[in-house]
Amino acid sequence: xxxxxxxxxxxxxxxxxxxxxxxxxxxxxxxxxxxxxxxxxxxxxxxxxxxxxxxxxxxxxxxxxxxxxxxxxxxxxxxxxxxxxxxxxxxxxxxxxxxxxxxxxxxxxxxxxxxxxxxxxxxxxxxxxxxxxxxxxxxxxxxxxxxxxxxxxxxxxxxxxxxxxxxxxxxxxxxxxxxxxxxxxxxxxxxxxxxxxxxxxxxxxxxxxxxxxxxxxxxxxxxxxxxxxxxxxxxxxxxxxxxxxxxxxxxxxxxxxxxxxxxxxxxxxxxxxxxxxxxxxxxxxxxxxxxxxxxxxxxxxxxxxxxxxxxxx
Numbered sequence: 001x002x003x004x005x006x007x008x009x010x011x012x013x014x015x016x017x018x019x020x021x022x023x024x025x026x027x028x029x030x031x032x033x034x035x036x037x038x039x040x041x042x043x044x045x046x047x048x049x050x051x052x053x054x055x056x057x058x059x060x061x062x063x064x065x066x067x068x069x070x071x072x073x074x075x076x077x078x079x080x081x082x083x084x085x086x087x088x089x090x091x092x093x094x095x096x097x098x099x100x101x102x103x104x105x106x107x108x109x110x111x112x113x114x115x116x117x118x119x120x121x122x123x124x125x126x127x128x129x130x131x132x133x134x135x136x137x138x139x140x141x142x143x144x145x146x147x148x149x150x151x152x153x154x155x156x157x158x159x160x161x162x163x164x165x166x167x168x169x170x171x172x173x174x175x176x177x178x179x180x181x182x183x184x185x186x187x188x189x190x191x192x193x194x195x196x197x198x199x200x201x202x203x204x205x206x207x208x209x210x211x212x213x214x215x216x217x218x219x220x221x222x223x224x225x226x227x228x229x230x231x232x233x234x235x236x237x238x239x240x241x242x243x244x245x246x247x248x249x250x251x252x253x254x255x256x257x258x259x260x261x262x263x264x265x266x267x268x269x270x271x272x273x274x275x276x277x278x279x280x281x282x283x284x285x286x287x288x289x290x291x292x293x294x295x296x297x298x299x300x301x302x303x304x305x306x307x308x309x310x311x312x313x
Contacts (some may be wrong), residue, residue: 025244070170147173192221203230221291
């Protein structure tokens with residue numbers, strides 16, 4: 001529970017308090033910041049989370065891509081604003097695209113920074129999610145979009161296949177509907193076979209990858225890291241720390257650094273793995289980084305092998 005007074009600690013002490021609960025460390029609850037001990041530390045799993053997210057924050061000098069799906073874009077704007085100064089590309093999909101089409105000013109504080117902004121704004125939708133999908137070349141049309149389309153996925157594939165580190169949080173469509181989970185499934189295959197390291201941002205995204213989609217993709221693909229905390233990941237990428245981390249950083253080590261700071265200084269950059277280019281990229285025409293570093297995307301839907309049944313007559 002959240003303490004009722006600032007600086008509250010439990011009425012008992014323990015010898016060692018080790019915080020391994022990254023998924024709860026974004027909340028200043030008693031179990032996170034209210035347990036006193038002569039020795040306070042964080043666990044290896046939490047340090048692993050910090051390492052992966054620090055790479056997304058540009059501390060390793062890598063080409064980085066952040067993919068933000070789901071909904072409630074207004075709740076994610078602080079994270080996107082911070083990432084826009086840190087990463088090379090921010091791809092925005094899911095229901096966020098419909099919200100931005102209705103109010104483009106939502107991205108005013110994000111555009112013009114370091115990151116290129118890619119809206120996954122072609123896709124499939126209809127009046128309601130229960131109706132069969134109709135293709136639309138852009139958001140803001142006669143009906144909302146419920147899934148990402150091939151033009152957007154092709155552009156995203158070009159970026160993903162030249163990135164060192166990719167972070168994904170939020171589905172690209174309504175994955176509970178068989179009509180509208182194809183974009184997220186295609187993204188999983190793309191990320192599973194891309195050359196760089198992939199960090200799955202916890203929460204529903206981790207659940208989708210681990211089996212709620214109907215298939216456990218972790219049995220097929222070796223993702224670099226699957227975070228244990230969706231909300232904690234978003235908060236860390238927003239503020240670059242969490243209450244559960246700062247509580248432990250108050251205890252300094254002999255060299256003057258906290259445990260987390262010392263871990264960061266030892267090694268941040270991972271070794272990107274090289275794998276075959278994904279079938280998605282082959283299908284949509286983007287080239288392998290080894291043959292075309294620029295990875296020029298296709299320009300229009302007419303150039304893509306989209307099944308006629310997927311398009312409006």
